[in-house]
Amino acid sequence: MERRHVQAYIEEVPRWSSGEGLAGPPLSSMQWLVWVLASAGKFFEGFIVFIGGIALPLVHEEFALNAAELGLLTAAPLFGILLGALVLGGLADRWGRKPVFIAEMLLLLLGLIGAAFSPSFALLLGCLLLVGVALGADYPTAHLVISESIPSAIRGRLVLGAFSFQALGALAATALGIGVLLLRPELQAWRSFYLYPVLPVALVAWGRLLLPESSHWLASRGDLRGAAQQLGLLLNRSDVELHPMESTAAAHGSWRELFQGRLLRATVLSSVPWFLQDISTYGIGIFTPVIIGAFFGTEMGGHSVSAVIYDDLLGAKGAAFVDLAFVAGIAVAIALADRWGRIPLQVLGFIGCAVGLTLAALGSGDGPWGQSLPLILAGFVVFQFMTNVGPNAQTYLLAGELFPTHLRGLGAGVAAAAGKVGAVLTAFLFPVLLAQWGTQRLLPLLVLSSLVGAAVTWIYRIETKGMDLGDAAHERP
Structure with a gap:
């Protein structure tokens, strides 16, 4: 059997018995699952950032924040996103895409629960920083797991399609925020804002456990056998054999x-x-x-x-x-x-x-x-x-x-x-x-x-x- 590199398998266009090929490489159910679970992360980002903006005036009043404290609370998620993108993005090159892809959802889960039940300004500040770290990690990893799993010809559409879920998350947060404030016009309403996404985040974390590791990443580490196995899982096929030239184990x-x-x-x-x-x-x-x-x-x-x-x-x-x-x-x-x-x-x-x-x-x-x-x-x-x-x-x-x-x-x-x-x-x-x-x-x-x-x-x-x-x-x- 002919050995090929990872992307060649992803780009392969099946042909009918007549020899005529499809218009482009089809996506397997696992490839679509990768895209959906990556898109969910962008949805959470849009939702949490916008719902945080709606929560901020209520938090300001409940904790009687001064100008400096309000500034810190506003900056905490931004600074967390900076740290998450910088630090956890690099860890995805060392530990693999999948562990970081899962870990960021677990961090987000912990941050959301902590924020919802925070009894003090200091604890809320720390939890929002943690939420920002999780969202920041998703900037590089969501892109990587999509772009390393799909054909090049549609990569832009699918990556930006996932990115657009930020807008859907923001609109959902706006609708939820308005609905909650109309039904419960009280300062404590902000706590429920951080609780609503907890169950969906937990479900997405569980779903990401089912995904394969990036075959591109495994091959770059020299693990051709693991890369072939994970690529077979991604494409739902058992005949994957990778070319030895795919291995770049010396590249750290x-x-x-x-x-x-x-x-x-x-x-x-x-x-x-x-x-x-x-x-x-x-x-x-x-x-x-x-x-x-x-x-x-x-x-x-x-x-x-x-x-x-x-x-x-x-x-x-x-x-x-x-x-x-x-x-x-x-x-x-x-x-x-x-x-x-x-x-x-x-x-x-x-x-x-x-x-x-x-x-x-x-x-x-x-x-x-x-x-x-x-x-x-x-x-x-x-x-x-x-x-x-x-x-x-x-x-x-x-x-x-x-x-x-x-x-x-x-x-x-x-x-x-x-x-x-x-x-x-x-x-x-x-x-x-x-x-x-x-x-x-x-x-x-x-x-x-x-x-x-x-x-x-x-x-x-x-x-x-x-x-x-x-x-x-x-x-x-």
Whole structure:
């Protein structure tokens, strides 16, 4: 029997007795199960991040938090995501994709239960940090288990399809949050927000126990027999024999490799645009209160239970409005990623973000188009749509495709962590700069950051559309 490498088996197109082949390689039931369980992780991410935003005002009142404590509570999940992506992403290269894929759900389960029953601010802070670590780990691992299990021709669609479940999770969280607050208008309602996903998370953790280990990863460690066995389980076939050249047992990844030769180019392409994208995304957020006020009314303010819950409901409706732009943009990204390629969409998306920010800046200024809500709204919609067609989707997609197997988890984790560094920095620095400089001086810098993102993407471009990840496994810096 002819020996082939892992990806060749995944790409194989069955033929009828007449010799005519199918349009493309079919997916087995196990491949679909991998995709569903990875998509569930992205659903939980969207759900928990959004439900946490709805819970925050209630937590603020219950624990009587001061400004510093509120800032720490807001930053804890972000910092946890940074740590999880950076540390656990690298562990997926050492221990395997499957152990980390399972462990992150168990950490998430522990964090959610702890958060729901936290009697103090300190314990809640620690639990939300743990939740962030679990969600951060899912950034690289969800991508890896999908991309290393499916044909290259549809990799972009399926990875971004899983990524889009963030939006479904966010919409589900918004609906649940609004429903709970309407039925139980009390401060303690926030605890149930963290309990609702506990059973689904436990079921997904159990489901991930049933998945095979990545054959790409096993082969990269020199375990060809194990790789063939796990590939047979993935594809539901018993005739898998791998070519000896698939083995790269000497390849043990290190941080230094990410900053040498071709991999330095890949690291810059995956990390710098993600960092810049998160900065501009936070920047457009300054217009969210203006748009929410125009469509849904203004906040009541105050510390009474009714005022806090009214304002919280208002915020939830605004979050759902923003999320609709995510859905529209990511749908276009799914349709075009495997046709146009990652690089053109990311460049176009960054330029579109710059246009959206420019429109919003003109609408909020003092010139002839100043104080124009329609212009602000147009800029907001253009930005939200283009960032999800481009950098928000494509940075995630590229990060899991640019690196060889033995470094794929670490490389994707570093890229995701770079994005969260941008989010954390802007969360702390942006309010200060906004107060000192005002929108008219700050927004042009955000326009510039989007244009720099487009330039960096083009200068360091590596197109991964249709790339065989098995070939990437043998590339060394």
